[in-house]
Amino acid sequence: MFSRVSTKSGKALCRSALRSTVSRTTIKDARRSFVQPSGADRASVVDVPSSYQEDTAFSPRVDMFGFKLEASRREGGPSEKARPIYLDMQATTPVDPRVLDAMLPYLTDQYGNPHSRTHAYGWEAEKAVEDARKHVADLIGAEPKDVVFTSGATESNNMVIKGVARFHKDRKRHIITTQTEHKCVLDSCRKLQEEGFDVTYLPVQHNGVIDLAELEAAIRPDTSLVSIMTVNNETGVIQPIKDIGAIVRKHRGVYFHTDAAQATGKIPVDVNEMNIDLMSISGHKLYGPKGVGAAYVRRRPRVRLEPILSGGGQERGLRSGTLPTALVVGIGEAARIAKQEMARDHARIKELSDRLINGINARVEHVVRNGDLNGYPGCVNLSFSYVEGESLLMALKDVALSSGSACTSASLEPSYVLRALGAAEDMAHSSLRFGIGRFTTEAEVDYVIDKIVAVVQKLRDMSPLWEMVQEGIDINAIDWSQH
């Protein structure tokens, strides 16, 4: 309020100052009133040297009179824009406030090193870490000692794939994975290929699920590891992990790893029931903090792997380095809440996802859902024919969406996951991924439906292809290079 008053009076002052310089030359004995400043000719102001580069250096413009007239940014100010709706839960999820509340003590007073054995600071941190380990283990049906904390699912995947392959490299030189895995799995495999390992990239069927017969045929006597993700990050396809686990278990000496970053806390996962030997978990996909993850490494029967990090021998020697207590507590609390809320969350996400799909299908035609229809409902991948995905994203300013995984969102390449599913290039280009989570509301879904319908309609109205389709011309029959 004060600044507003001063703006007005500032303008008035400016005018009167102009007047006064004019009048001073004519009437010499005019009395100065209370608010009339003296002219610049009477002041001896020395400017700061040009080399003076500090942030606090502030040179007022003439109409400011020494006041800084910028209003501070505050809630509800006119400068503040409303935030877009977040529908990208596969990229990351917001930290649950209850998780943050559990973490805060370890970011303030309880700062001990969990590996310190000689004092109370260390003991309380160690207890917190062990409690968190138990929560994570409970979520996946494992024993607490089987859980190793890492920096995230990427590190877990690297550690497991490279670790198992390198440990058994003398006798076993073959790894099996799928074409639709996350980049960090595929890249770890590529690295191993450079080291001389054989890698089989299993193709997937049209719905994104692998063929079990093909998997069984691919297992060789020198196979050391099968790595297949539970829930795909782009399409939400759920692989038949239980059946895969049973097949892999039949072959002695072959270990089964699953990247469950998108699955833990969202669908029931049990390492014993599914015969999983190794598993990767990420903290920030289950409403926990970023920068922490976990790897499940089975101890009975023991899975041996070569650690990537060497050092103090923390985490059974598999991952040396001090544990970030607060982050570990965060993933533990997130796992506890996820176990407690899984049924409720899943029912709600299913409801919202049906609302989204039905809402869009009712009002837009030529929409294709990519991937298995019985996949995880919180990940809906839709292709809008005759509309380019990137321009759709650009037009949807009020919705935070992605056309695929965040790791590849910078490139304009069509998603390799959709290509592996057999989607045509144009359909892979026109896909959008909707990630629905615990905190999504009906109002948001309805808003997104309205926006999508309007934008798709607008973009199609501009498209010559769409016009041809409306006229009944078969696009695929056109020979584009006639001359």
Added chain:
Amino acid sequence: MAAAPTKQSLQKLYSSMLKTSESFSSYNFRSYFVRRTNSTFREIQDETDPARLAAFYAEKSNELAVLKRSAVVNQLYGGTRLVVEEQKPVRERGDI
């Protein structure tokens, strides 16, 4: 805590949880906790087993403390309105 909580104490807990949930600044958290409070208390509405009621009361009392602290933190850092929200809502603090 073997004795079952009275109807009034459950009612009181419910209303303070609801009030705390409504005091979150962030739209998504606020609507989630309001929805969750309503549904959990609706589930327990017809429960007569004193042991289960007592356990429920104890659990929710702990959760209320967590929610109160979380709401304060959320008020400190959160609160930019989403595009679906009414742009100038009036909210009361629920932690006092």
